[in-house]
Amino acid sequence: MKLDRRLLGLLGPERWLVVLIGSVSLAAAVLIVLQARMLSRILSAVFLNGGDLNEVLPWLGGLLVIGSLRSGAVGGIEVISGWLAIRIKDNLRRKFLNLLLDSSPSLVQQENSGEISNTFINGVEALDAYYSQYLPQLVVAAITPLTILLAVFPLDWLSGLVFLLTAPLIPFFMVLIGKGSENVTRRQWQALSRMSAFFLDTLQGLRELKQWNRSRGHAERISRVSEDYRKKTMEVLRVTFLSALVLELVATISTAVVAVQIGLRLLYGLMPFEQAFVVLLLAPEFYQPLRLLGQRFHAGMSGVSAANRIFGWIDSVPHLDKISTKTAPLFQSGGVIRFENVHFRFPERETAALRDLNFEIRYGESVALVGSSGSGKTTLASLMIGFIQPQQGHIWVNQHSLAEIDPRSWRRQIAWVGQRPYVIHGTLRDNLLLVAPQADELELKRAIQQARLDEVVGRLPDGLDTRIGEQGAKLSSGEIQRLALARAFLKNTPIVILDEPTAHLDASLEQVLEESILRLCTGRTVLMIAHRLPTVMRADRILVLQDGQVIEEGNHLQLIDQNGFYARLVQGYGGRL
Numbered sequence: 001m002k003l004d005r006r007l008l009g010l011l012g013p014e015r016w017l018v019v020l021i022g023s024v025s026l027a028a029a030v031l032i033v034l035q036a037r038m039l040s041r042i043l044s045a046v047f048l049n050g051g052d053l054n055e056v057l058p059w060l061g062g063l064l065v066i067g068s069l070r071s072g073a074v075g076g077i078e079v080i081s082g083w084l085a086i087r088i089k090d091n092l093r094r095k096f097l098n099l100l101l102d103s104s105p106s107l108v109q110q111e112n113s114g115e116i117s118n119t120f121i122n123g124v125e126a127l128d129a130y131y132s133q134y135l136p137q138l139v140v141a142a143i144t145p146l147t148i149l150l151a152v153f154p155l156d157w158l159s160g161l162v163f164l165l166t167a168p169l170i171p172f173f174m175v176l177i178g179k180g181s182e183n184v185t186r187r188q189w190q191a192l193s194r195m196s197a198f199f200l201d202t203l204q205g206l207r208e209l210k211q212w213n214r215s216r217g218h219a220e221r222i223s224r225v226s227e228d229y230r231k232k233t234m235e236v237l238r239v240t241f242l243s244a245l246v247l248e249l250v251a252t253i254s255t256a257v258v259a260v261q262i263g264l265r266l267l268y269g270l271m272p273f274e275q276a277f278v279v280l281l282l283a284p285e286f287y288q289p290l291r292l293l294g295q296r297f298h299a300g301m302s303g304v305s306a307a308n309r310i311f312g313w314i315d316s317v318p319h320l321d322k323i324s325t326k327t328a329p330l331f332q333s334g335g336v337i338r339f340e341n342v343h344f345r346f347p348e349r350e351t352a353a354l355r356d357l358n359f360e361i362r363y364g365e366s367v368a369l370v371g372s373s374g375s376g377k378t379t380l381a382s383l384m385i386g387f388i389q390p391q392q393g394h395i396w397v398n399q400h401s402l403a404e405i406d407p408r409s410w411r412r413q414i415a416w417v418g419q420r421p422y423v424i425h426g427t428l429r430d431n432l433l434l435v436a437p438q439a440d441e442l443e444l445k446r447a448i449q450q451a452r453l454d455e456v457v458g459r460l461p462d463g464l465d466t467r468i469g470e471q472g473a474k475l476s477s478g479e480i481q482r483l484a485l486a487r488a489f490l491k492n493t494p495i496v497i498l499d500e501p502t503a504h505l506d507a508s509l510e511q512v513l514e515e516s517i518l519r520l521c522t523g524r525t526v527l528m529i530a531h532r533l534p535t536v537m538r539a540d541r542i543l544v545l546q547d548g549q550v551i552e553e554g555n556h557l558q559l560i561d562q563n564g565f566y567a568r569l570v571q572g573y574g575g576r577l
């Protein structure tokens with residue numbers, strides 16, 4: 001396995017732990033040599049020279065001390081390795097989460113959420129084996145055999161030569177088998193990601209699947225995906241078994257070669273017993289770290305496959321290093337947001353989603369975006385929030401380019417109310433405080449009243465402290481929209497972006513919310529994506545979008561007078577523009 005430079009790069013400030021593992025393993029290797037020499041000395045003293053217990057007692061004591069120190073060193077390496085893995089996983093999770101939070105929601109595709117969560121949870125966990133097993137073993141395998149070799153050569157150069165010639169066979173076979181194992185491990189990882197994505201999709205769409213009576217058919221697809229994963233896992237196990245067998249065989253044969261040539265020389269009196277016994281004791285110790293490296297190689301391999309996916313994802317998230325730290329100017333009276341020749345294309349699309357956008361929104365103005373599905377309304381709103389950056393042109397906030405402003409400080413001045421508000425798994429209070437953690441009871445109460453959420457709170461068993469379930473499963477769509485509005489009131493920002501919050505609601509509920517929305521828009525700068533004529537008519541200015549371009553601009557009466565696209569939309573109005 002090639003030591004992926006990026007995996008080593010993740011060590012960062014934790015590098016000293018690897019140095020510590022190296023130092024402890026050097027100490028352990030020296031102890032192995034001392035132990036062998038001491039044991040050989042004791043046996044030679046007792047069996048060949050007829051020594052008694054008193055004579056060898058100090059040696060036995062020394063052996064005990066060395067044995068204990070050696071066990072301590074082995075245990076120490078395990079503990080340091082575990083620690084190293086925990087710290088690296090923790091760092092990586094933090095980095096992953098920060099990237100996810102800083103990335104553009106428009107570019108992190110919904111359909112990838114299953115795979116992203118698999119990478120985040122299982123992928124990072126798979127790195128454990130790399131850092132806690134493979135990497136430390138690599139260090140031990142580099143130090144221990146070398147130390148033993150240096151001790152054996154002065155004692156018996158012939159055995160040293162056998163060690164030197166046979167040792168490279170193990171890494172050689174490991175790399176040879178590793179080539180095949182890289183592919184099967186990657187396929188196994190892909191199958192696991194597919195299975196996770198599929199399972200998450202099923203969970204999210206369970207209601208529709210049941211309603212369409214497709215849950216059984218889906219269960220069969222899940223079992224097919226799981227079967228695929230089982231087959232890929234069996235492939236990995238087959239390769240692992242094969243490689244373990246080959247590596248064990250090489251190590252055993254090599255030990256046997258050393259033992260036989262020493263045995264023959266002992267038989268013919270060509271070698272003293274004490275020397276021969278030291279080399280015999282050291283032979284298995286010489287091959288042991290290399291054998292273990294072979295075993296841990298596969299565990300490390302799954303870490304490398306997972307890392308490829310993690311880095312692939314990290315690299316695919318755009319504009320991450322370019323986040324500016326300049327605080328956004330306060331958007332207040334006299335302020336203006338100006339789009340100048342703005343052009344935006346999604347990376348995987350050939351045609352631009354928005355072209356040649358030139359318009360401005362002045363402080364306190366309300367601007368409605370109208371256009372057919374796919375004309376670019378949501379993309380325009382995403383640009384204004386700073387979720388995505390235009391490839392050409394500029395978005396100015398007063399005299400500052402949005403590209404040079406810290407998007408977080410800009411978003412602090414914007415409240416977004418969309419069609420599918422995000423609801424966290426917690427209480428209603430948690431969900432409200434999400435946008436304004438410092439808000440006091442009075443502010444909460446006022447926001448609740450303004451959004452007409454008080455009726456909902458009154459009906460819930462524990463009021464504000466009722467748990468409302470994942471994705472707001474215990475609230476109706478209208479109630480979730482009120483929650484979103486209450487958040488916007490609580491955030492109390494100068495700019496509000498509305499993405500058809502009442503699109504999926506019935507007429508009576510829409511009217512109730514309409515009143516709250518009006519209150520929210522009063523005195524604020526508003527960009528609203530709207531399909532209902534009464535809402536659009538109220539806007540100070542209407543931008544009509546078609547194929548990513550603004551084709552008409554003006555207020556309702558001006559656009560009717562122009563008798564263009566907007567006028568035709570209004571003529572054919574049947575509840576939605």
Ligand SMILES: Nc1ncnc2c1ncn2[C@@H]1O[C@H](COP(=O)(O)OP(=O)(O)OP(=O)(O)O)[C@@H](O)[C@H]1O
Pocket residue numbers: 106107346348349353371372373374375376377378379380
């Ligand atoms: N994440 C994305 N990746 C690639 N293309 C996208 C993405 N999001 C939107 N698009 C494409 O960009 C174009 C504009 O999409 P956008 O969502 O802005 O339209 P819209 O006017 O808001 O549509 P609707 O009224 O249906 O919500 C469409 O052609 C759409 O397919």
